[in-house]
Amino acid sequence: MSDAVTDPFEEHRGLLFAVAYRMLGTAADAEDAVQDAWLRWSAVDRSGIADPKSYLVRITANVALDRLRTLRSRRETYVGPWLPEPILTSPDVAEDAELSESVSMAMLVVLETLSPLERAVFVLKEAFGFPYAEIAAALDRSEASVRQLGARARKHVEARRPRFEAQGAERRAATERFLDAVLGGDINRLMEVLAPDVTLWTDGGGKVRAARRVIEGDEKVARWLAAVVEKPYGGMDPADLSARHVDLNGGLALIVDGPEGPLTTITVDVDGAGRVRAVHFVVNPDKLAAVVAGRRLTM
Structure with missing residues:
Protein backbone atom coordinates (compact mmCIF):
# COMPACT_ATOMS: atom_id res chain seq x y z
CA MET A 1 0.00 0.00 0.00
CA SER A 2 1.45 3.36 -0.98
CA ASP A 3 1.69 6.21 1.49
CA ALA A 4 -0.98 8.89 1.25
CA VAL A 5 0.17 11.98 -0.57
CA THR A 6 0.65 14.87 1.86
CA ASP A 7 -1.36 17.95 1.03
CA PRO A 8 1.15 20.76 0.33
CA PHE A 9 -0.87 23.05 2.57
CA GLU A 10 -0.44 20.76 5.58
CA GLU A 11 3.22 20.24 4.68
CA HIS A 12 3.88 23.99 4.77
CA ARG A 13 1.35 25.06 7.43
CA GLY A 14 4.13 25.86 9.95
CA LEU A 15 5.88 28.11 7.42
CA LEU A 16 2.64 29.88 6.55
CA PHE A 17 1.88 30.56 10.21
CA ALA A 18 5.44 31.82 10.72
CA VAL A 19 5.08 34.27 7.81
CA ALA A 20 1.68 35.49 8.99
CA TYR A 21 2.79 35.88 12.63
CA ARG A 22 5.76 38.05 11.69
CA MET A 23 3.55 40.18 9.46
CA LEU A 24 0.66 40.56 11.91
CA GLY A 25 2.23 40.31 15.36
CA THR A 26 -0.46 38.13 16.94
CA ALA A 27 -1.00 34.39 16.86
CA ALA A 28 -4.78 34.79 16.64
CA ASP A 29 -4.60 36.97 13.53
CA ALA A 30 -1.95 34.70 12.03
CA GLU A 31 -4.18 31.65 12.52
CA ASP A 32 -7.07 33.49 10.85
CA ALA A 33 -4.82 34.43 7.92
CA VAL A 34 -3.69 30.83 7.50
CA GLN A 35 -7.29 29.65 7.59
CA ASP A 36 -8.23 32.18 4.90
CA ALA A 37 -5.27 31.00 2.83
CA TRP A 38 -6.52 27.43 3.16
CA LEU A 39 -9.95 28.46 1.87
CA ARG A 40 -8.34 30.06 -1.19
CA TRP A 41 -6.10 27.02 -1.69
CA SER A 42 -9.10 24.67 -1.50
CA ALA A 43 -10.93 26.59 -4.19
CA VAL A 44 -8.09 26.90 -6.70
CA ASP A 45 -7.29 24.61 -9.65
CA ARG A 46 -3.90 23.21 -8.62
CA SER A 47 -3.08 21.45 -11.88
CA GLY A 48 -1.13 24.44 -13.16
CA ILE A 49 0.73 25.22 -9.92
CA ALA A 50 4.38 24.21 -10.38
CA ASP A 51 5.61 25.37 -6.96
CA PRO A 52 2.95 24.88 -4.25
CA LYS A 53 5.17 26.27 -1.49
CA SER A 54 5.71 29.62 -3.23
CA TYR A 55 2.07 29.79 -4.21
CA LEU A 56 0.93 29.18 -0.62
CA VAL A 57 3.34 31.78 0.75
CA ARG A 58 2.06 34.19 -1.87
CA ILE A 59 -1.62 33.85 -0.90
CA THR A 60 -0.81 33.86 2.82
CA ALA A 61 1.26 37.03 2.48
CA ASN A 62 -1.53 38.75 0.58
CA VAL A 63 -4.18 37.70 3.10
CA ALA A 64 -1.93 38.93 5.93
CA LEU A 65 -1.27 42.18 4.08
CA ASP A 66 -5.01 42.84 3.74
CA ARG A 67 -5.52 42.07 7.43
CA LEU A 68 -2.62 44.27 8.46
CA ARG A 69 -4.11 47.28 6.73
CA THR A 70 -7.33 46.78 8.69
CA LEU A 71 -5.54 46.13 11.97
CA ARG A 72 -3.41 49.27 11.72
CA SER A 73 -6.41 51.57 12.18
CA ARG A 74 -7.63 49.46 15.10
CA ARG A 75 -4.24 49.62 16.81
CA GLU A 76 -4.17 53.41 16.53
CA THR A 77 -7.03 53.55 19.09
CA TYR A 78 -5.57 50.84 21.35
CA VAL A 79 -5.48 51.77 25.05
CA GLY A 80 -1.86 52.15 26.18
CA PRO A 81 1.23 50.71 24.44
CA TRP A 82 0.52 47.98 21.88
CA LEU A 83 2.75 44.90 22.04
CA PRO A 84 2.78 41.75 19.90
CA GLU A 85 1.15 38.62 21.24
CA PRO A 86 3.81 36.48 22.94
CA ILE A 87 4.27 32.95 21.65
CA LEU A 88 6.26 29.98 22.92
CA THR A 89 9.43 29.01 21.10
CA SER A 90 12.02 26.32 21.72
CA PRO A 91 15.58 26.76 23.04
CA ASP A 92 16.73 25.74 19.54
CA VAL A 93 15.21 28.95 18.18
CA ALA A 94 17.09 30.99 20.79
CA GLU A 95 20.38 29.43 19.66
CA ASP A 96 19.89 30.69 16.09
CA ALA A 97 20.68 34.41 16.35
CA GLU A 98 18.96 35.45 13.12
CA LEU A 99 15.88 33.33 13.75
CA SER A 100 15.44 34.46 17.35
CA GLU A 101 15.94 38.10 16.34
CA SER A 102 13.25 37.83 13.65
CA VAL A 103 10.57 36.84 16.20
CA SER A 104 11.77 38.87 19.18
CA MET A 105 9.35 41.27 20.83
CA ALA A 106 11.75 44.11 20.15
CA MET A 107 11.90 43.36 16.42
CA LEU A 108 8.14 42.94 16.12
CA VAL A 109 7.66 46.30 17.87
CA VAL A 110 9.93 47.93 15.27
CA LEU A 111 8.07 46.21 12.44
CA GLU A 112 4.90 47.90 13.67
CA THR A 113 6.40 51.23 12.56
CA LEU A 114 6.72 50.09 8.92
CA SER A 115 4.01 50.52 6.32
CA PRO A 116 2.13 47.26 5.58
CA LEU A 117 3.91 46.83 2.23
CA GLU A 118 7.33 47.55 3.74
CA ARG A 119 6.67 45.02 6.46
CA ALA A 120 5.59 42.36 3.98
CA VAL A 121 8.72 42.84 1.87
CA PHE A 122 11.02 42.95 4.90
CA VAL A 123 9.56 39.76 6.40
CA LEU A 124 9.67 37.79 3.17
CA LYS A 125 13.19 38.95 2.27
CA GLU A 126 14.99 39.23 5.61
CA ALA A 127 13.29 36.51 7.64
CA PHE A 128 12.66 33.93 4.93
CA GLY A 129 15.16 34.77 2.22
CA PHE A 130 12.73 34.98 -0.70
CA PRO A 131 14.29 36.66 -3.76
CA TYR A 132 12.90 40.03 -4.79
CA ALA A 133 11.49 38.58 -8.02
CA GLU A 134 9.30 36.13 -6.06
CA ILE A 135 8.23 38.81 -3.60
CA ALA A 136 7.28 41.11 -6.48
CA ALA A 137 5.15 38.35 -8.01
CA ALA A 138 3.55 37.56 -4.64
CA LEU A 139 2.63 41.18 -3.95
CA ASP A 140 1.78 42.05 -7.57
CA ARG A 141 4.40 44.80 -7.69
CA SER A 142 7.33 45.47 -9.98
CA GLU A 143 10.67 44.09 -8.84
CA ALA A 144 12.14 47.62 -8.83
CA SER A 145 9.45 48.92 -6.48
CA VAL A 146 9.85 45.92 -4.20
CA ARG A 147 13.60 46.51 -4.02
CA GLN A 148 12.90 50.13 -3.05
CA LEU A 149 10.47 49.03 -0.35
CA GLY A 150 12.99 46.52 0.95
CA ALA A 151 15.82 49.04 1.09
CA ARG A 152 13.62 51.61 2.85
CA ALA A 153 12.37 49.04 5.36
CA ARG A 154 15.86 47.72 6.10
CA LYS A 155 17.21 51.24 6.65
CA HIS A 156 14.31 52.03 8.97
CA VAL A 157 14.79 48.85 11.00
CA GLU A 158 18.57 49.26 11.26
CA ALA A 159 18.12 52.81 12.57
CA ARG A 160 15.86 51.57 15.36
CA ARG A 161 17.32 48.13 15.89
CA PRO A 162 21.13 48.04 16.10
CA ARG A 163 22.50 44.68 15.07
CA PHE A 164 22.68 42.37 18.04
CA GLU A 165 26.23 41.79 19.31
CA ALA A 166 25.91 39.38 22.25
CA GLN A 167 25.73 35.64 21.60
Whole structure:
Protein backbone atom coordinates (compact mmCIF):
# COMPACT_ATOMS: atom_id res chain seq x y z
CA MET A 1 0.00 0.00 0.00
CA SER A 2 1.45 3.36 -0.98
CA ASP A 3 1.69 6.21 1.49
CA ALA A 4 -0.98 8.89 1.25
CA VAL A 5 0.17 11.98 -0.57
CA THR A 6 0.65 14.87 1.86
CA ASP A 7 -1.36 17.95 1.03
CA PRO A 8 1.15 20.76 0.33
CA PHE A 9 -0.87 23.05 2.57
CA GLU A 10 -0.44 20.76 5.58
CA GLU A 11 3.22 20.24 4.68
CA HIS A 12 3.88 23.99 4.77
CA ARG A 13 1.35 25.06 7.43
CA GLY A 14 4.13 25.86 9.95
CA LEU A 15 5.88 28.11 7.42
CA LEU A 16 2.64 29.88 6.55
CA PHE A 17 1.88 30.56 10.21
CA ALA A 18 5.44 31.82 10.72
CA VAL A 19 5.08 34.27 7.81
CA ALA A 20 1.68 35.49 8.99
CA TYR A 21 2.79 35.88 12.63
CA ARG A 22 5.76 38.05 11.69
CA MET A 23 3.55 40.18 9.46
CA LEU A 24 0.66 40.56 11.91
CA GLY A 25 2.23 40.31 15.36
CA THR A 26 -0.46 38.13 16.94
CA ALA A 27 -1.00 34.39 16.86
CA ALA A 28 -4.78 34.79 16.64
CA ASP A 29 -4.60 36.97 13.53
CA ALA A 30 -1.95 34.70 12.03
CA GLU A 31 -4.18 31.65 12.52
CA ASP A 32 -7.07 33.49 10.85
CA ALA A 33 -4.82 34.43 7.92
CA VAL A 34 -3.69 30.83 7.50
CA GLN A 35 -7.29 29.65 7.59
CA ASP A 36 -8.23 32.18 4.90
CA ALA A 37 -5.27 31.00 2.83
CA TRP A 38 -6.52 27.43 3.16
CA LEU A 39 -9.95 28.46 1.87
CA ARG A 40 -8.34 30.06 -1.19
CA TRP A 41 -6.10 27.02 -1.69
CA SER A 42 -9.10 24.67 -1.50
CA ALA A 43 -10.93 26.59 -4.19
CA VAL A 44 -8.09 26.90 -6.70
CA ASP A 45 -7.29 24.61 -9.65
CA ARG A 46 -3.90 23.21 -8.62
CA SER A 47 -3.08 21.45 -11.88
CA GLY A 48 -1.13 24.44 -13.16
CA ILE A 49 0.73 25.22 -9.92
CA ALA A 50 4.38 24.21 -10.38
CA ASP A 51 5.61 25.37 -6.96
CA PRO A 52 2.95 24.88 -4.25
CA LYS A 53 5.17 26.27 -1.49
CA SER A 54 5.71 29.62 -3.23
CA TYR A 55 2.07 29.79 -4.21
CA LEU A 56 0.93 29.18 -0.62
CA VAL A 57 3.34 31.78 0.75
CA ARG A 58 2.06 34.19 -1.87
CA ILE A 59 -1.62 33.85 -0.90
CA THR A 60 -0.81 33.86 2.82
CA ALA A 61 1.26 37.03 2.48
CA ASN A 62 -1.53 38.75 0.58
CA VAL A 63 -4.18 37.70 3.10
CA ALA A 64 -1.93 38.93 5.93
CA LEU A 65 -1.27 42.18 4.08
CA ASP A 66 -5.01 42.84 3.74
CA ARG A 67 -5.52 42.07 7.43
CA LEU A 68 -2.62 44.27 8.46
CA ARG A 69 -4.11 47.28 6.73
CA THR A 70 -7.33 46.78 8.69
CA LEU A 71 -5.54 46.13 11.97
CA ARG A 72 -3.41 49.27 11.72
CA SER A 73 -6.41 51.57 12.18
CA ARG A 74 -7.63 49.46 15.10
CA ARG A 75 -4.24 49.62 16.81
CA GLU A 76 -4.17 53.41 16.53
CA THR A 77 -7.03 53.55 19.09
CA TYR A 78 -5.57 50.84 21.35
CA VAL A 79 -5.48 51.77 25.05
CA GLY A 80 -1.86 52.15 26.18
CA PRO A 81 1.23 50.71 24.44
CA TRP A 82 0.52 47.98 21.88
CA LEU A 83 2.75 44.90 22.04
CA PRO A 84 2.78 41.75 19.90
CA GLU A 85 1.15 38.62 21.24
CA PRO A 86 3.81 36.48 22.94
CA ILE A 87 4.27 32.95 21.65
CA LEU A 88 6.26 29.98 22.92
CA THR A 89 9.43 29.01 21.10
CA SER A 90 12.02 26.32 21.72
CA PRO A 91 15.58 26.76 23.04
CA ASP A 92 16.73 25.74 19.54
CA VAL A 93 15.21 28.95 18.18
CA ALA A 94 17.09 30.99 20.79
CA GLU A 95 20.38 29.43 19.66
CA ASP A 96 19.89 30.69 16.09
CA ALA A 97 20.68 34.41 16.35
CA GLU A 98 18.96 35.45 13.12
CA LEU A 99 15.88 33.33 13.75
CA SER A 100 15.44 34.46 17.35
CA GLU A 101 15.94 38.10 16.34
CA SER A 102 13.25 37.83 13.65
CA VAL A 103 10.57 36.84 16.20
CA SER A 104 11.77 38.87 19.18
CA MET A 105 9.35 41.27 20.83
CA ALA A 106 11.75 44.11 20.15
CA MET A 107 11.90 43.36 16.42
CA LEU A 108 8.14 42.94 16.12
CA VAL A 109 7.66 46.30 17.87
CA VAL A 110 9.93 47.93 15.27
CA LEU A 111 8.07 46.21 12.44
CA GLU A 112 4.90 47.90 13.67
CA THR A 113 6.40 51.23 12.56
CA LEU A 114 6.72 50.09 8.92
CA SER A 115 4.01 50.52 6.32
CA PRO A 116 2.13 47.26 5.58
CA LEU A 117 3.91 46.83 2.23
CA GLU A 118 7.33 47.55 3.74
CA ARG A 119 6.67 45.02 6.46
CA ALA A 120 5.59 42.36 3.98
CA VAL A 121 8.72 42.84 1.87
CA PHE A 122 11.02 42.95 4.90
CA VAL A 123 9.56 39.76 6.40
CA LEU A 124 9.67 37.79 3.17
CA LYS A 125 13.19 38.95 2.27
CA GLU A 126 14.99 39.23 5.61
CA ALA A 127 13.29 36.51 7.64
CA PHE A 128 12.66 33.93 4.93
CA GLY A 129 15.16 34.77 2.22
CA PHE A 130 12.73 34.98 -0.70
CA PRO A 131 14.29 36.66 -3.76
CA TYR A 132 12.90 40.03 -4.79
CA ALA A 133 11.49 38.58 -8.02
CA GLU A 134 9.30 36.13 -6.06
CA ILE A 135 8.23 38.81 -3.60
CA ALA A 136 7.28 41.11 -6.48
CA ALA A 137 5.15 38.35 -8.01
CA ALA A 138 3.55 37.56 -4.64
CA LEU A 139 2.63 41.18 -3.95
CA ASP A 140 1.78 42.05 -7.57
CA ARG A 141 4.40 44.80 -7.69
CA SER A 142 7.33 45.47 -9.98
CA GLU A 143 10.67 44.09 -8.84
CA ALA A 144 12.14 47.62 -8.83
CA SER A 145 9.45 48.92 -6.48
CA VAL A 146 9.85 45.92 -4.20
CA ARG A 147 13.60 46.51 -4.02
CA GLN A 148 12.90 50.13 -3.05
CA LEU A 149 10.47 49.03 -0.35
CA GLY A 150 12.99 46.52 0.95
CA ALA A 151 15.82 49.04 1.09
CA ARG A 152 13.62 51.61 2.85
CA ALA A 153 12.37 49.04 5.36
CA ARG A 154 15.86 47.72 6.10
CA LYS A 155 17.21 51.24 6.65
CA HIS A 156 14.31 52.03 8.97
CA VAL A 157 14.79 48.85 11.00
CA GLU A 158 18.57 49.26 11.26
CA ALA A 159 18.12 52.81 12.57
CA ARG A 160 15.86 51.57 15.36
CA ARG A 161 17.32 48.13 15.89
CA PRO A 162 21.13 48.04 16.10
CA ARG A 163 22.50 44.68 15.07
CA PHE A 164 22.68 42.37 18.04
CA GLU A 165 26.23 41.79 19.31
CA ALA A 166 25.91 39.38 22.25
CA GLN A 167 25.73 35.64 21.60
CA GLY A 168 22.85 33.43 22.67
CA ALA A 169 24.48 32.25 25.90
CA GLU A 170 25.35 35.83 26.88
CA ARG A 171 21.82 37.00 26.18
CA ARG A 172 20.40 34.18 28.26
CA ALA A 173 22.73 34.88 31.19
CA ALA A 174 21.88 38.59 31.15
CA THR A 175 18.17 37.79 31.02
CA GLU A 176 18.50 35.41 33.97
CA ARG A 177 20.24 38.11 36.03
CA PHE A 178 17.48 40.56 35.22
CA LEU A 179 14.63 38.15 35.97
CA ASP A 180 16.23 37.14 39.29
CA ALA A 181 16.55 40.82 40.22
CA VAL A 182 12.90 41.44 39.32
CA LEU A 183 11.66 38.52 41.40
CA GLY A 184 13.80 39.72 44.30
CA GLY A 185 12.51 43.28 44.01
CA ASP A 186 16.09 44.48 44.45
CA ILE A 187 16.51 48.01 43.04
CA ASN A 188 20.30 47.95 43.32
CA ARG A 189 20.59 44.69 41.38
CA LEU A 190 18.14 45.99 38.81
CA MET A 191 20.18 49.13 38.29
CA GLU A 192 23.22 46.95 37.59
CA VAL A 193 21.55 45.12 34.72
CA LEU A 194 19.50 47.93 33.14
CA ALA A 195 20.85 50.12 30.33
CA PRO A 196 20.61 53.85 31.17
CA ASP A 197 18.09 54.43 28.36
CA VAL A 198 16.01 51.30 29.05
CA THR A 199 12.30 51.42 28.17
CA LEU A 200 9.49 49.47 29.82
CA TRP A 201 6.30 48.63 27.93
CA THR A 202 3.15 47.30 29.63
CA ASP A 203 0.31 46.13 27.39
CA GLY A 204 -2.98 45.86 29.26
CA GLY A 205 -5.21 46.98 26.41
CA GLY A 206 -7.51 48.71 28.85
CA LYS A 207 -8.55 45.28 30.19
CA VAL A 208 -6.34 45.20 33.29
CA ARG A 209 -4.17 47.60 35.26
CA ALA A 210 -1.07 48.66 33.35
CA ALA A 211 1.02 51.77 32.70
CA ARG A 212 -0.61 53.80 29.92
CA ARG A 213 2.71 55.11 28.63
CA VAL A 214 6.16 53.70 27.99
CA ILE A 215 8.40 54.21 31.04
CA GLU A 216 11.91 55.44 30.19
CA GLY A 217 15.23 55.51 32.08
CA ASP A 218 16.91 53.03 34.40
CA GLU A 219 15.88 54.69 37.68
CA LYS A 220 12.19 54.96 36.80
CA VAL A 221 12.08 51.43 35.39
CA ALA A 222 13.89 49.96 38.40
CA ARG A 223 11.53 51.67 40.85
CA TRP A 224 8.48 50.53 38.88
CA LEU A 225 9.69 46.93 38.75
CA ALA A 226 10.65 46.81 42.42
CA ALA A 227 7.26 48.21 43.42
CA VAL A 228 5.10 46.01 41.22
CA VAL A 229 6.31 42.73 42.76
CA GLU A 230 5.07 43.88 46.18
CA LYS A 231 1.57 44.96 45.07
CA PRO A 232 -1.56 42.79 44.89
CA TYR A 233 -2.53 41.98 41.31
CA GLY A 234 -6.17 41.64 40.33
CA GLY A 235 -7.10 41.18 43.97
CA MET A 236 -4.50 38.44 44.42
CA ASP A 237 -1.76 38.63 46.99
CA PRO A 238 1.79 38.27 45.61
CA ALA A 239 2.10 35.11 47.72
CA ASP A 240 -0.64 33.51 45.57
CA LEU A 241 1.33 34.07 42.37
CA SER A 242 4.11 31.96 40.91
CA ALA A 243 6.70 32.54 38.21
CA ARG A 244 8.32 30.18 35.74
CA HIS A 245 11.03 30.51 33.12
CA VAL A 246 10.04 29.71 29.54
CA ASP A 247 11.25 30.45 26.03
CA LEU A 248 9.11 33.12 24.35
CA ASN A 249 9.74 34.84 21.04
CA GLY A 250 13.20 33.41 20.66
CA GLY A 251 14.55 34.08 24.14
CA LEU A 252 14.32 33.34 27.83
CA ALA A 253 11.27 34.93 29.47
CA LEU A 254 9.06 34.78 32.52
CA ILE A 255 5.42 33.81 32.88
CA VAL A 256 3.64 34.87 36.05
CA ASP A 257 0.77 32.54 36.93
CA GLY A 258 -2.24 33.01 39.16
CA PRO A 259 -4.42 30.20 40.50
CA GLU A 260 -6.23 29.95 37.14
CA GLY A 261 -3.30 30.30 34.76
CA PRO A 262 -0.99 32.88 33.15
CA LEU A 263 -1.45 36.52 34.13
CA THR A 264 1.50 38.14 32.40
CA THR A 265 4.59 37.46 30.33
CA ILE A 266 7.86 39.33 30.76
CA THR A 267 10.34 39.44 27.89
CA VAL A 268 13.46 41.55 27.56
CA ASP A 269 15.82 42.88 24.92
CA VAL A 270 19.53 42.78 25.77
CA ASP A 271 22.21 44.97 24.21
CA GLY A 272 25.74 44.00 23.21
CA ALA A 273 27.07 44.97 26.66
CA GLY A 274 24.75 42.49 28.37
CA ARG A 275 22.37 45.16 29.69
CA VAL A 276 18.61 45.15 29.36
CA ARG A 277 17.50 47.92 26.99
CA ALA A 278 13.78 47.07 26.81
CA VAL A 279 11.29 45.24 29.03
CA HIS A 280 7.92 44.07 27.72
CA PHE A 281 5.02 43.11 29.99
CA VAL A 282 1.96 41.64 28.28
CA VAL A 283 -0.96 41.56 30.73
CA ASN A 284 -3.90 41.90 28.33
CA PRO A 285 -5.65 38.54 28.81
CA ASP A 286 -6.69 38.51 25.14
CA LYS A 287 -3.00 38.41 24.21
CA LEU A 288 -2.19 35.43 26.43
CA ALA A 289 -4.38 32.93 24.57
CA ALA A 290 -1.50 31.42 22.58
CA VAL A 291 0.56 30.94 25.74
CA VAL A 292 -2.40 29.40 27.58
CA ALA A 293 -3.03 27.06 24.65
CA GLY A 294 0.65 26.11 24.40
CA ARG A 295 0.87 27.30 20.77
CA ARG A 296 4.48 27.12 19.67
CA LEU A 297 6.30 28.88 16.83
CA THR A 298 8.81 26.54 15.22
CA MET A 299 10.47 28.62 12.50
